[in-house]
Amino acid sequence: MTTSLLLDRTTNDLCLDAGGNLAICTEPYSIIQDVACACSVMAGDLWYDTAVGLPYKTAILGQNPPLAFLKQQFVDAALTVPGVVAAVCYISSTANREITGQVQVKTSAGGSGVVSLNGASPPTVLAAVTDTGLFGVDSQGFQITT
Numbered sequence: 001m002t003t004s005l006l007l008d009r010t011t012n013d014l015c016l017d018a019g020g021n022l023a024i025c026t027e028p029y030s031i032i033q034d035v036a037c038a039c040s041v042m043a044g045d046l047w048y049d050t051a052v053g054l055p056y057k058t059a060i061l062g063q064n065p066p067l068a069f070l071k072q073q074f075v076d077a078a079l080t081v082p083g084v085v086a087a088v089c090y091i092s093s094t095a096n097r098e099i100t101g102q103v104q105v106k107t108s109a110g111g112s113g114v115v116s117l118n119g120a121s122p123p124t125v126l127a128a129v130t131d132t133g134l135f136g137v138d139s140q141g142f143q144i145t146t
Contacts, residue, residue: 002083004030031083032113035105036123038077067091074103083107
């Protein structure tokens, strides 16, 4: 099972659990959160693998790239996450130089999830779903079923 450090959904920073420890999240939420992170990495910024990331500086920011190019970049980023077997990107708007849409992914465990591409802020997790229900994470880092 995949685990990740839980990121606060509003600050995109590490957060603590109720016991004061670094909060973690598990599948399916961890995979979807990792997709959101993969979609926000700029090419060359990941210090241990500078080949990873989207070409924000060279081909996206300050440019007018084709929608097909943007969609493929987000799909390719999502597919780098272990446990993701398929991804589709939908872009609903590029108004005011902000990308709005979502990346939908399917996991090898049969779950799925949605990452929101919401304008100027980093991609965020909307939902992670398995055959047993919808998963989210509460403000204290506990995985919840809704």
